[in-house]
Amino acid sequence: MQLDKYDKRIIALLVEDARQSVSDIGRQINLSRSAVTDRIKRMEEKGYITGYHAHINYGSALAVSAYFSITFRPLSCELIQPYIDALAEVKLAHSISGDVDLMLLVEAPSMTRLNEIRSEMDQWPNVAKVVTHMCLSSRLERV
Template identity: 65%
Template sequence: MDRYDKNIIALLIEDARQSVSDISRKVNLSRSAVTERIKRLEEKGIIKGYHASVHMDATSSVAAYFSLTFRPIQRDLIEPLVKALPEIRSAHFISGDLDLILLVEAENMARLTAIRVEMDTWPYIEKVTTHMCLCPAK
């Protein structure tokens, strides 16, 4: 990676939606050269994707961790249920007294409650504990 590649990456990190024309003007290369460099960086896995950073308004969204215990645990039955809820931000099957920890972020308390009620219907569920997040993550 040379200085042009580093500058292109820095510009894409700053704003991945800017046009190749804008980037080419800022790094003083032709559009075709910038396009080729970006393509090469993607192929090498240096650029792994382009993402939207979304701001959730802390006054309207709520978050909680749910710790779940199953008897017996049937991971193949549970995974599709977890994947079906878009509000689940992370899911971890763990060892010890708990079987699964979920981080859930919902638009409001009513939706978070509905998700919690739904979890009570999951197969082999023994216990669900809710741990409310008091401060949004920064």
């Protein structure tokens, strides 16, 4: 299935605000409510839209974020998937190319909790190296 300009615009609008009504989306892209509904349903069924999420603001100056780059020996991303799934603080997990095998974005309510998570990662199977990259400020967020 190819996404046309309307599908791409619908996705962009949903990323911007997933709570806006189908009617509002239709008005913005000049399609009927039923046409937008059909397109959204089709994109959900085909796996282009996989869900609608609330972004949580911890509401505290103590909230911290960090990227963790993880290298395995031997490679075992599938083996540690249950560990990743068990941590609600993991917001993104990507297998990547290069010297690093996995990149995780973790958002925690405190530095203490972030340190606990980092310590847990050291216990995951086949972990050869974990590097922590602290987020100093947010420049753009579309997740």
